[in-house]
Amino acid sequence: MRQYSPDLTPPWKKPKPVPEVAADAGLVVEELSTGFCGAVMRCEKTAEGLTVTLEDRFGKHRVFPMTPGAFAWEGRTVTLVRASASAPARPTRTASGSVAVPGARARVARAGRIYVEGRHDAELVERVWGDDLRIEGVVVEYLEGIDDLPAIVAEFTPGPDARLGVLVDHLVPGSKESRIAASVTSAHALVVGHPYIDVWEAVKPGSVGIAGWPRVPRGQDWKTGVCHALGWAPHTGAAWQRILGSVRSYRDLEPELLGRVEELIDFVTAP
Secondary structure (H helix, E strand, O other): OOOOOOOOOOHHHOOOOOOEEEOOOOOEEEEOOOOEEEEEEEEEEEOOEEEEEEEOOOOOEEEEEOOOOOEEEOOEEEEEEOOOOOOOOOOOEOOOOOEOOOOOOOOOOOOOEEEEOOHHHHHHHHHHHHHHHHHHOOEEEEOOOOOOHHHHHHHHOOEOOEOEEEEEOOOOOOOHHHHHHHHHOEOOEEEEEOOOOOHHHHEOHHHHOOOOOOOOOOOOOHHHHHHHHHOOOOOHHHHHHHHHHOOOOHHHEOHHHHHHHHHHHHHHHOO
């Protein structure tokens, strides 16, 4: 009879088993060999075995084999396994693509602020970055245009503990907006902008269900012209609600706006 020797390895020397985590849609993990971090989009069975498709916050997709111990989740090495069809999806990311913090309380508002040009800008920022801003304690206010921005900044008196960030529409070289921005920018006041005539254009046309944003003749009210060109009712408030309702996450916005808002949040919350 064959004799088997007992395993005399002390428990503390035995390798710890790598925990398994269900690859639910939206789960944010890091692929350890490449450092690619993204949310689970889908799992598929191939001839080589199971694979998982991850999407990073810029919308880039990559496919990885679901090999044991190949991923990190919440700082731990894990093995991804295929989620059961009945497994509930976990809200792992905010609309901005940041890691969600379930049950987190809003932070007391900072002295620093982010100003945007108008109500539509403020509503769009709230739609995508609202969860992040509450956790960071950042308040967003709107200006109704930037003609009075120098006086507003002077009254705010930005400082090391009260930084001011400003988001401007149609900030292009040589424009009135660029001259005003240059006049108020300082070590504690940052003015950035996107190239679009209005924040409506920062929403991807495909998300709204249109082929593209129409060109409106110079001298004509841009929003009214957009409604006319698209065959929408001439009611800009209703049109904006239609556009805002099509925005579910950062994926529905153009990179030129995404980068600028992230920059302002980083600036205002910097220690």
